[in-house]
Amino acid sequence: MNAAQLQQIAALERLLPLEIVAMRVADLPQVVALEAAAQPFPWQERNFTDSLTAGHHAWILRRGATCLGFSILMHVIDEAHLLNIAVAPSAQGQGMGARLLRHAMREAARAGMDKLYLEARPSNVRALQIYQAFGFRQVGVRKAYYPAAKGREDALIFCAALEGSEVKQ
Numbered sequence: 001m002n003a004a005q006l007q008q009i010a011a012l013e014r015l016l017p018l019e020i021v022a023m024r025v026a027d028l029p030q031v032v033a034l035e036a037a038a039q040p041f042p043w044q045e046r047n048f049t050d051s052l053t054a055g056h057h058a059w060i061l062r063r064g065a066t067c068l069g070f071s072i073l074m075h076v077i078d079e080a081h082l083l084n085i086a087v088a089p090s091a092q093g094q095g096m097g098a099r100l101l102r103h104a105m106r107e108a109a110r111a112g113m114d115k116l117y118l119e120a121r122p123s124n125v126r127a128l129q130i131y132q133a134f135g136f137r138q139v140g141v142r143k144a145y146y147p148a149a150k151g152r153e154d155a156l157i158f159c160a161a162l163e164g165s166e167v168k169q
Contacts, residue, residue: 023058030067080108082118109162119155
């Protein structure tokens with residue numbers, strides 16, 4: 001295909017609705033590429049494969065065949081842990097991260113989870129704002145948890161209460 005045809009296809013895909021669907025092994029090439037573009041220290045394909053094999057709840061946000069974001073949730077007794085969430089750089093700032101987070105919270109609540117935990121870098125200001133808007137409160141710090149360009153960066157631990165099928169906000 002030539003460049004004009006690719007642009008036409010991209011323009012048509014933007015007209016398709018957004019949908020959140022279960023992540024499959026076949027989605028991993030797009031998910032891994034998105035993660036590499038969105039994160040300074042990305043998960044590798046093995047991490048995603050291990051999550052799917054372990055039965056973690058994983059979804060992708062897509063428009064047509066294009067993966068725009070994903071989330072991975074682990075259930076532990078009556079708590080859920082958001083292991084990873086990312087949005088393609090080209091789709092950031094359009095509410096897609098909030099859409100994925102809301103979906104993960106609702107799915108955790110539907111599964112009977114009481115709380116949702118997650119960790120975030122203090123430098124990820126946009127994510128921190130979204131988490132706080134969704135009712136997450138900081139409950140701890142993991143010192144030097146994340147690799148960083150110079151040394152290590154702390155992880156801020158957040159928790160939000162979940163109730164029934166509705167998210168407390």
